[in-house]
Amino acid sequence: MTMQPAVGSLAVRSRSGRRKPGALPLFVASAAAAVTFFAATREARAVPSFARKYQTGCQTCHTVYPMLNPFGEAFRRNGYRFPSRNGGVDSDSEKSPMLQLGQEEYKKTFPNSVWPGKIPESIPLGVMFNGSVPVNLPGSEAKDQAGNTFTWGGIAAEVHLFGAGALSDTLTYFTQVTIADSVDIETAYLLWNDIVGPSHAVNLWVGRLFAPQLTSFGLHSSYLSDTMMPAVSVAGLYNPSGTFTLGQGHTDGAELNGTLAHRFDYAIGWVASSNASGLSMPNAEDAYAHIGVKIGGVSFDGEGEGSGTGVPDPLKPWAERSITFDVFGYHGMANLDNGTGVVSPTMQRDRFNALGAALRVHFDSLMFTAGGQAEFHQSPYQGSAAAAGVAGAPNTDSARAFVQYDELDYVIFPWLVPGVRAEITQTTVDGGDAGTLIRLIPGIALLPRSNFRLILTGDIERATGLPTTGSWAAAGGFVSPPLVGTPPSANGQRSNFKAEQIQLTAGVSY
Amino acid sequence: MSAHVSRTIGKITAAVAVAAAVASIPSTPQLAAAADSGGTIKGTVTAEPSKYLPDTVVFLKQVAGAYKARTVDMDQKGMKFIPRFLAVTSGDSVRFLNSDTVDHNVFSPDIDPYNLGMIKPGASSMHVFTKTGGYTQLCSIHPEMIAYVWVGQNPFSAVVDAQGNYSIKNVPAGTYTLSAWNPKLKTSDKSVTVKAGETTEIKVSIAR
Numbered sequence: 001m002t003m004q005p006a007v008g009s010l011a012v013r014s015r016s017g018r019r020k021p022g023a024l025p026l027f028v029a030s031a032a033a034a035v036t037f038f039a040a041t042r043e044a045r046a047v048p049s050f051a052r053k054y055q056t057g058c059q060t061c062h063t064v065y066p067m068l069n070p071f072g073e074a075f076r077r078n079g080y081r082f083p084s085r086n087g088g089v090d091s092d093s094e095k096s097p098m099l100q101l102g103q104e105e106y107k108k109t110f111p112n113s114v115w116p117g118k119i120p121e122s123i124p125l126g127v128m129f130n131g132s133v134p135v136n137l138p139g140s141e142a143k144d145q146a147g148n149t150f151t152w153g154g155i156a157a158e159v160h161l162f163g164a165g166a167l168s169d170t171l172t173y174f175t176q177v178t179i180a181d182s183v184d185i186e187t188a189y190l191l192w193n194d195i196v197g198p199s200h201a202v203n204l205w206v207g208r209l210f211a212p213q214l215t216s217f218g219l220h221s222s223y224l225s226d227t228m229m230p231a232v233s234v235a236g237l238y239n240p241s242g243t244f245t246l247g248q249g250h251t252d253g254a255e256l257n258g259t260l261a262h263r264f265d266y267a268i269g270w271v272a273s274s275n276a277s278g279l280s281m282p283n284a285e286d287a288y289a290h291i292g293v294k295i296g297g298v299s300f301d302g303e304g305e306g307s308g309t310g311v312p313d314p315l316k317p318w319a320e321r322s323i324t325f326d327v328f329g330y331h332g333m334a335n336l337d338n339g340t341g342v343v344s345p346t347m348q349r350d351r352f353n354a355l356g357a358a359l360r361v362h363f364d365s366l367m368f369t370a371g372g373q374a375e376f377h378q379s380p381y382q383g384s385a386a387a388a389g390v391a392g393a394p395n396t397d398s399a400r401a402f403v404q405y406d407e408l409d410y411v412i413f414p415w416l417v418p419g420v421r422a423e424i425t426q427t428t429v430d431g432g433d434a435g436t437l438i439r440l441i442p443g444i445a446l447l448p449r450s451n452f453r454l455i456l457t458g459d460i461e462r463a464t465g466l467p468t469t470g471s472w473a474a475a476g477g478f479v480s481p482p483l484v485g486t487p488p489s490a491n492g493q494r495s496n497f498k499a500e501q502i503q504l505t506a507g508v509s510y
Numbered sequence: 511m512s513a514h515v516s517r518t519i520g521k522i523t524a525a526v527a528v529a530a531a532v533a534s535i536p537s538t539p540q541l542a543a544a545a546d547s548g549g550t551i552k553g554t555v556t557a558e559p560s561k562y563l564p565d566t567v568v569f570l571k572q573v574a575g576a577y578k579a580r581t582v583d584m585d586q587k588g589m590k591f592i593p594r595f596l597a598v599t600s601g602d603s604v605r606f607l608n609s610d611t612v613d614h615n616v617f618s619p620d621i622d623p624y625n626l627g628m629i630k631p632g633a634s635s636m637h638v639f640t641k642t643g644g645y646t647q648l649c650s651i652h653p654e655m656i657a658y659v660w661v662g663q664n665p666f667s668a669v670v671d672a673q674g675n676y677s678i679k680n681v682p683a684g685t686y687t688l689s690a691w692n693p694k695l696k697t698s699d700k701s702v703t704v705k706a707g708e709t710t711e712i713k714v715s716i717a718r
Contacts (some may be wrong), residue, residue, distance in 0.1 A: 099654065113653070
């Protein structure tokens with residue numbers, strides 16, 4: 001099957017894969033913009049609202065935040081509630097003064113009275129500043145695209161305002177407003193926990209979720225990357241208007257989830273479909289499911305008999321011996337710009353399916369995480385643009401991609417965690433060229449103070465071929481293979497491993 | 511701070527010193543008579559979680575005798591029930607006062623539910639407790655207000671102080687079952703033998 005020319009604001013490749021004359025500046029600009037976007041959205045979360053509520057330090061739940069320790073993961077999974085001890089409830093652990101909007105005993109008089117609730121006497125607000133400064137190494141394509149080696153431009157990238165807490169022992173909430181170039185409600189959802197059956201078995205979370213839960217771990221469960229699953233927009237590799245990124249936030253919808261027998265967890269979600277700018281919002285067609293199992297270590301909910309409730313060494317709350325395995329499936333739909341319009345975007349509906357798995361192994365202070373997902377897109381490409389007297393032609397070719405990641409971390413001290421991460425993205429075009437991007441990310445996570453973290457990472461890349469958008473930016477990459485042949489082609493060649501960038505990310509929360 | 515309450519009944523005077531927020535245990539003829547031959551049970555209650563500790567009463571389950579009914583006050587002042595925890599005996603009355611400048615209500619959904627209706631500022635309303643157990647006191651107008659009334663079979667009970675200490679005095683010599691009640695936590699019964707003129711120490715723990 002032959003590729004149709006991709007035409008769009010960011011599309012720079014012709015049918016043969018050659019770069020169009022004069023397209024390089026646009027390519028560089030768009031790639032830099034995309035890279036800036038992905039770099040700027042590197043976020044981290046530790047929520048001082050919870051520290052205030054329970055009058056406890058960050059290290060109760062985190063190592064180098066936002067990385068959660070096993071207790072913190074149990075807290076998150078339980079709907080931001082402390083694991084129960086001896087049949088207790090979350091408010092048993094609550095230490096900050098609460099204003100009762102109705103004493104708990106009003107449950108006895110329901111429905112003749114309002115179901116009781118409570119709010120903290122002080123506003124449950126947390127604030128976090130995040131920023132990062134990249135150094136684009138000499139000779140790198142990152143430097144070529146950015147036009148500089150170093151800039152302070154990202155040091156104050158964003159401010160997060162958190163509001164999180166509990167309305168009752170079963171109803172909790174989490175909200176997050178991010179102030180960057182714009183103000184966004186990034187997360188705002190209610191968590192109705194323990195709806196029926198045993199504790200934690202059936203929970204319903206509704207609103208703007210952090211992300212679809214496709215694994216047993218939180219969105220930010222990585223020391224070196226903002227998210228555990230790579231922020232690779234496969235749709236964005238094929239079509240510059242594609243924004244869908246599997247497993248990333250923030251997603252409007254509802255999720256039914258729970259923990260069964262302390263060692264199994266699941267999530268079933270129905271969330272909004274994605275939409276290219278300028279197109280009408282599609283019906284919510286996206287749905288997903290995940291199941292996970294954990295052997296050894298702290299149980300998923302931090303409850304149960306024996307070792308499930310705690311780590312072996314209280315001085316090392318991150319260290320346990322366990323294996324966690326997850327599988328998931330995702331069906332989605334996206335409205336894309338098919339590129340055939342002259343001015344306005346023209347809709348092309350791309351349905352896609354994804355299958356994936358994840359593995360995490362803890363061996364005391366050593367942690368290994370691996371995962372991968374295959375995405376099958378029905379019609380992600382842009383077609384040919386309309387020209388004078390000639391109608392544009394959509395492209396209905398399908399495409400596939402495989403994204404894989406591995407991360408190895410070792411907690412030397414609770415404030416010092418070196419690690420290395422690899423992200424591999426492979427695109428497979430029907431009847432056309434394939435491409436591969438390999439990113440190696442060595443780094444170190446530091447916690448000079450409990451609420452102040454620094455993460456230093458490098459970015460070493462190698463690429464074979466280029467996506468149809470002409471850039472690996474949607475996979476977080478800078479590098480492109482050398483152009484060879486007559487006419488020059490970007491595909492079929494392989495670049496050497498190149499050190500592209502060093503980045504320092506800082507965060508302060510209070 | 512402690513309050514000192516004394517009451518003269520006939521020729522015998524009994525005195526009980528308790529924490530300010532704790533209801534007094536007045537003497538009755540039987541109780542006062544027991545003072546000569548009675549003993550004391552005291553100790554400390556530990557609670558997990560400890561924040562629920564103040565809402566705890568320690569009591570003897572069954573002590574034979576006839577106990578004269580009395581009237582005890584519980585006020586509503588500053589949008590709070592004062593005291594927060596009151597221990598009375600079955601047959602006693604509690605007079606609910608309103609020392610605030612706003613209307614209040616008193617009702618309880620527990621055991622033998624009642625609703626005393628609107629209580630105007632400066633007014634009061636009475637309720638006689640005839641069934642034993644713990645009663646939550648709520649104000650339907652101000653849902654944040656809460657208090658507890660513990661109704662025992664006998665007057666041998668004591669609300670703990672802030673440190674969890676309790677003391678039950680003038681207990682007739684004999685062997686009894688000691689227990690505790692807390693609206694959120696539970697405990698196991700303990701057997702206690704009281705000897706005249708002696709003090710018996712019993713530690714009590716309450717938890718989920």
